[in-house]
Every structure is written in C-alpha cells, then in structure tokens.
Amino acid sequence: MRLVAVTVLGHDRPGIVARTTQLLAATGANLEDSTMTLLRGHFAMVLVAQVPGDANTTAEALRPLTEDGSLVVSVREVPEEPTAGPLGSAYLLAVHGADRPGIVSAVTGVVAAAGGNITDLSTRLRQDLYVLLAEVDLPAGTDVEEVSSALAQAAARLGVDVSLRPVDTDVL
Amino acid sequence: MTLLPELPQGAVRPVLRAPAAGLSGRAREVDPLEPDVLALAADLLATQLGSPGCVGLAATQLGVPWRVFSLDVTGHPRTRTCHGPMVLANPVIESATRWEKGREGCLSVPDLTGDVKRATRVVVRGEVPGTGESVLVETDAFESRAFQHEIDHLDGLLFLDRVAGAHALHARQVYR
Numbered sequence: 001m002r003l004v005a006v007t008v009l010g011h012d013r014p015g016i017v018a019r020t021t022q023l024l025a026a027t028g029a030n031l032e033d034s035t036m037t038l039l040r041g042h043f044a045m046v047l048v049a050q051v052p053g054d055a056n057t058t059a060e061a062l063r064p065l066t067e068d069g070s071l072v073v074s075v076r077e078v079p080e081e082p083t084a085g086p087l088g089s090a091y092l093l094a095v096h097g098a099d100r101p102g103i104v105s106a107v108t109g110v111v112a113a114a115g116g117n118i119t120d121l122s123t124r125l126r127q128d129l130y131v132l133l134a135e136v137d138l139p140a141g142t143d144v145e146e147v148s149s150a151l152a153q154a155a156a157r158l159g160v161d162v163s164l165r166p167v168d169t170d171v172l
Numbered sequence: 173m174t175l176l177p178e179l180p181q182g183a184v185r186p187v188l189r190a191p192a193a194g195l196s197g198r199a200r201e202v203d204p205l206e207p208d209v210l211a212l213a214a215d216l217l218a219t220q221l222g223s224p225g226c227v228g229l230a231a232t233q234l235g236v237p238w239r240v241f242s243l244d245v246t247g248h249p250r251t252r253t254c255h256g257p258m259v260l261a262n263p264v265i266e267s268a269t270r271w272e273k274g275r276e277g278c279l280s281v282p283d284l285t286g287d288v289k290r291a292t293r294v295v296v297r298g299e300v301p302g303t304g305e306s307v308l309v310e311t312d313a314f315e316s317r318a319f320q321h322e323i324d325h326l327d328g329l330l331f332l333d334r335v336a337g338a339h340a341l342h343a344r345q346v347y348r
C-alpha cells in the first residue's frame with residue numbers, strides 16, 4: 001500500500017463525495033484523513049488514503065469524476081508524517097473587518113514570527129465583511145501577551161479587529 | 173423589580189453591519205436617569221421588535237457607544253427562564269457558570285452564524301433606564317446566552333470573536 005493525497009475541486013453538486021469514495025473503495029483504497037468544504041460555492045476536498053496501486057492507478061480510477069469537465073482531480077504520493085498532537089498550546093485567532101488585501105498574510109506573518117504553527121484555517125468573505133479563523137499552536141514558553149500585542153498592532157494597521165484566545169479542550 | 177420601565181415612543185433605527193467601526197471598542201457607562209438614555213432604550217426595543225427573529229439589540233448596533241441594550245427572548249424554543257421584554261443600562265456579569273456550546277447569529281452579521289460557548293447560568297447586575305433601579309437578574313438557557321451576546325457588543329466584541337474553532341462559522345440558513 002502507498003499513501004496518496006487526492007484533491008477534488010470544481011463545480012458543486014450532490015453526490016461528489018459519494019462518487020469519489022465509491023471509486024476509491026473499488027480500488028481497495030483505505031481512507032485516512034479528509035476534509036471537504038465549499039469555497040465560494042466551489043466544491044473542495046482533500047483526502048489522504050492508503051492505496052494498493054500508486055498515484056497513477058488511483059488517478060486513472062478517479063477519471064470518471066472529471067469526464068464532464070466540471071471537476072479537477074489530482075493525486076500524488078505523499079510520505080508518512082507524524083500525527084501526534086502538538087507540543088505547545090492551542091489558541092484560536094479570530095480576525096474580522098473590512099475586506100482589504102494582505103489581511104491573511106499580515107496576521108499569519110505575526111504567528112509565524114512567533115514560531116506558531118497554524119493547524120486549521122478558514123476565511124470567509126460575506127459582502128464587505130472579511131473573517132479569518134485560525135487554530136494556532138504556540139510553542140511552549142511563548143510569551144502569549146507579546147504575540148497578542150503584535151497581532152493587535154498588525155490589526156490596527158489593517159483597521160480590523162483581532163482576538164487570540166486559548167482553545168478549550170474538554171475531555172468528557 | 174421591573175425590567176421594562178415606561179418608555180417614550182421608540183423609533184426603528186438602522187442597524188450597523190460588520191465591519192462598521194461603531195461595532196468595535198468599548199461603550200461607556202451611562203446615567204440611567206438621563207432622558208436621552210431612556211429615549212435610546214425605547215429606540216432599541218422598537219428596532220428589535222421591528223426585526224423578525226431578533227431577540228436582543230445593543231446600543232453599539234445603532235452606532236451609539238453607550239452601555240444599554242434591549243432583550244426579549246419570549247417564545248424562543250430554547251428559552252427556559254424568561255423575564256420578557258427588558259432594557260438595561262450598565263450591565264455587569266456577576267457570575268457565569270455551566271458553559272455549553274450553541275449556535276448564534278447577530279443582526280449585525282447577517283450572513284453568518286457561529287458555534288459559541290456561553291454560560292447557561294448567569295447573574296447580571298444592571299440599572300433600569302428611566303427609574304435608575306439597580307437590579308440583579310438571574311437566568312439560564314437562551315436568555316443567559318442572549319445577555320452575554322449583548323454585553324459582548326458593549327465591549328466591542330461580536331460572536332465572531334468567540335467562536336469555538338476554525339470551522340465553527342456557518343452560512344446563515346436562508347428560508348425561501
């Protein structure tokens with residue numbers, strides 16, 4: 001078995017997830033992690049699977065998805081990566097304000113400069129309102145106050161609101 | 173204790189939408205006996221009642237940086253304790269317990285909803301506009317959530333600042 005990453009992008013309609021996973025299952029593939037969302041109405045899915053063949057045979061098996069030209073599929077082999085949880089602490093970064101270029105790069109730049117790692121990100125533009133939500137792991141020993149104030153400075157320059165809060169992990 | 177004083181005729185006023193600047197920043201304490209505060213309270217309640225599905229409105233949403241809001245969760249399916257229509261000035265959360273995640277929306281963010289963790293029990297202290305009476309309101313469930321949402325507005329916070337994760341925002345359901 002080999003590990004491959006599959007991306008499926010294009011025009012949304014009911015049944016894409018079902019069709020994609022059926023075609024993969026028929027090859028004997030084993031789905032591991034996946035994520036799917038609609039980005040401005042476009043279907044977007046990425047999944048990682050163990051497949052008996054390789055990237056080419058998997059792409060061939062998924063060819064029916066692309067037949068009407070409304071979806072683009074790509075498959076590539078990827079190495080195994082450690083999936084253990086992060087060592088630092090998890091925070092949720094929220095930014096909202098008027099849409100303007102550079103919001104994502106400016107705030108994620110502050111996170112990167114602090115050694116923080118973004119583990120999940122979503123952004124939404126609704127009319128004039130731009131919203132960014134990012135889950136951020138900050139390394140142990142990070143001065144969170146300092147990161148917060150650097151974010152506040154970046155936000156002030158952009159004219160947006162920013163908050164950085166610890167993520168609750170309730171174990172039930 | 174009455175949370176609904178005798179109000180002058182209120183006017184329905186336009187509600188700010190994010191990213192309006194008036195929704196950010198901390199609103200200031202007011203004198204509940206000021207006639208302007210009472211007039212604002214009347215406008216808040218009138219605007220709230222004139223907006224279908226709206227259970228609360230903060231002064232900042234009308235572009236007024238004062239610590240006043242209106243609230244009425246009567247008839248909402250998630251309401252348990254219900255104090256009916258009310259207006260409150262200078263609210264302070266005295267205690268907040270039993271946190272639960274729930275989905276909420278906002279008249280100022282009309283296209284999105286979010287999963288937000290809120291206390292399902294709160295005790296809120298405030299002053300009634302017009303009478304100046306200091307009141308202590310104890311509530312639960314949806315009314316508790318609504319209190320926290322409105323008081324956040326007075327601190328310049330939207331539910332967007334409180335959502336539970338990177339994927340906790342959702343498109344507002346459109347009913348046709």
Ligand SMILES: [Zn+2]
Nearest residue numbers: 277278279280
């Ligand atoms: Zn609101």
